[in-house]
Amino acid sequence: MKRSLVATLILLGTLLAAAAASASTIRAYIAEFTVSPADNGNLKNTLQRLLATRLAGDGIVTVDTPAEADVIVSGSYTTLGKMFSLDAIAKSAAGKQLGTAFEQGESMDVLIPAVGKVSGKLKGDIVKQFQPAAAALPEAPAKAPRADIVRPSVAQEVIKAPASSEIVRSEATAGWISQRLPGVYSGVATWGTKDFVTADDKGIHLYRPGGKLDLVTEVILPDRMKILALDAMGPEANGRVLVFVTIMDRESISSRIYALQNDTLKVVAEDIPYMFRTIAPYGGAKKLYAQQMGRNDDFYGDVYEASIVDKGVKLSNPIKMPRFANIFNFNLFRDQSGKSYLATFSDSGYLLVYSDTGEELWRSSDKFGGSETYFQRRDWENERTNMTPFRTRFIEQRITVTEKGEILVPQNSGFFVLGNLRSYSKYSVVNFAWNGSSLEEKWRTKQSQNYLADYSYNPASKELVLLEVAQKDTFGGKGGSVVRLLGIE
């Protein structure tokens, strides 16, 4: 008993010391000053630096980015006639005002002492008024955003203070959710209207969301066919939508194109030896791409822009795929200077950015993407080694580039990914922006306790169509899927 008491005291002491240490330091970010009229000799940076050095100390440290700050100080320098006024305001990260200060004078000679006075007053106010974020927000939580998107800088605001209860309540999940659809779905495609097509191991199904999800029409494929990918283009002037179904039929690609018109799906072409994917490169117009499967290479040669001419496929503008990239897992984006980059997933699931010359520029620290959709090819040369007659190849998730030039990728995670056995159990959709050297996360959707099989982004409505598997098909069960529609702005 005595020993456990001592241990308890030591642990308690350590915890308290850690808590005290963190509580005693306030991290402040000094924003760039606004100077009016025009900036004179880079005054805004000078004032920012002067205030930062004077404000630091007495329990305040200055930090380089607003994201890591508890307190944000913004200031202005205004001249009217001969007089100047130096104003500063300190706010908590949550936006609560903690203190204000101003000094005025006639000549530049008194500007530096004025900065000292302003900083002194602000420092006092900040130390007195600032309370740690959790304790400072017992009031009503911020209204749930339209989409349940977790933005890094706002995240702290929506975590409720564990004031009196140990129960952490989650906000209701945003977006529209369909009824449970029996079966495990693997693909979804949209084309700008509310309708969408989905794929499962039986065939393709056209759905219309309303009060609930209504099945409009469907096509059942022969048992031997496995749908690898589903994409759609259109609608054309006559309202026709082309649906591209990439199909593996007994180890070779035998894709089909369907025309959707007046709520009916008609075969336009079948047994096409191309894999298809529609993407909107650079966040622009959606284009159709095609790639072949080789005898030895699963993804043979370049990815081509494709068009359908007289039921045949016409190829143009080849894009050379860097290592890891293939038709299913790539997209293109530009930086502000107009330079082109290619984003893809590595075999291990890291998000990669390549330059237009094929040089790897950046890779993520976390894994993204992740899919349970795969195809198998007979590999009898390695059968004795692998103890399975097949080589398994997983098809990665889509990468979307939005009209803002930002990147959307899903992140499936959870339970286990072991060899060729994958079982994901939760996901988020993550938004990235390229900052010139790396992809910076801007926001992510709230984690869902389901596996995301596929998704489609509708730029017109700024809506994600998320195809979730709510229950896997275990022995004797069919499994179940749901479709979630989620606005992201």
Add this chain to the structure above:
Amino acid sequence: MSFQKKLLAFAAVSALSAATAVPAMALENEFHGMFKFMGYQTNALAGGDTGDILRKDAHSGFFAEQRARIMYIAKANDNLKLVTHFELDTRFGGIANSHTGTSSYKGTTGNDGGQLDADSLTLETKNIYLDFNEPATGANFKVGMQPWADAYGSLFLLADMTGAIGTKKVDNFTGQLGWFRFDDNTLANDKTGPGQFTADLIVADGKFAVNKDITVGATYYNVQNDTGLAPAYELLHMVGVNADLNVGPANIKPFAAYQWGDQNSAKDISAYMAGAVAKVKTGPGAVNLSGFYLSGDKGGTNNNAFQTIAASTTYFNPANMWILVRPNQAINTSTSLTGNDLTVGGRGAIGVFGGYEGAMGKTFYNANVGYLRTAEARGTEKKSLGTEVNAQVGYKIYDNLSASVAAAYVFLGDALSSKTTADRIAGYAQTADADNPYLFNVQLSYAF
């Protein structure tokens, strides 16, 4: 819960979170593995590799065995990984080391944990090799104990061997150059110096993808055997060509090779082989066709027999046979009518095989028929070895777990079952008028 307990629990949870919050290490762990259970009711096998049992009034009985494989890959990054692969084989009930004077196929009882109370040393090492991409040239290298298969349906060699192999891809061309030392008979610390009694294989392989439907390849293999252990040959060259073609609904893989070299200082080798494997989409499934010809001789002064490294490291998986040719699905017990010697002791062989396979939802099935004979008869021997019919039906319980049952029956040819001694091939035929061998197999297979 008392406050103290709560606090302890909290402290423990905090410590755990701190431990798990450590940033991901650069090393990534990748695991693969498999488990297979096989049960046999048969008159042809007794849980051993030597060869099928061909007896008059052969006894039928049941035995079961299992194999597990664990592959661990330590991946430093996308260009560097260490691959390790282990195997654990067990016959249910264990394997007798010595019973009525017969020794077990594994040699020691310590290598099988199937006996009462299990505990045994069961772990076997299959592969340990470094797999890396060299950044300057972009070439891939594999160095160490690794698997390698020939480009000829494994009729020449499929084995785990120690060596090094480099692969470089330039556009549609893939070139490979490798060296394997599959035997070093030099004693440790031998005063003769290192590398004196060795057997080496040198491999040069080129493959060119003409387009997505046509890949052509050419190879050169060289075997130099200086072990001094009376090898089948001292020097062997083998050149060959192969292709992988898609023609309409069919995929065809033809191959042919020629061998020459020295059996010993007095006798030369001149032999060849040819074969093809085809798969044709038909109905809901596919028709499988395959066949091979291995040259042989009548046992005279010339050696025209197709040479391998060892019978135990040859296969012909596309045959889809269970008894004529060892089954591709086999685990611990992996043998055939001729004890895996498809050259039938230098007589050469002709095999033709056909079958149909398909799937209906989670159910899969296949049925096959095959015929095997020698290419050359020595003396008055007959050529026919046998005709096999087999079928298998399985169910995918999960994506990676399947259960299946199979049956196979062989109508023995005269060369193995004739009542007349002169008809039979000595060393392969075991008794006069041997019963036709058969087996029923039940299997549970899990791979990830």
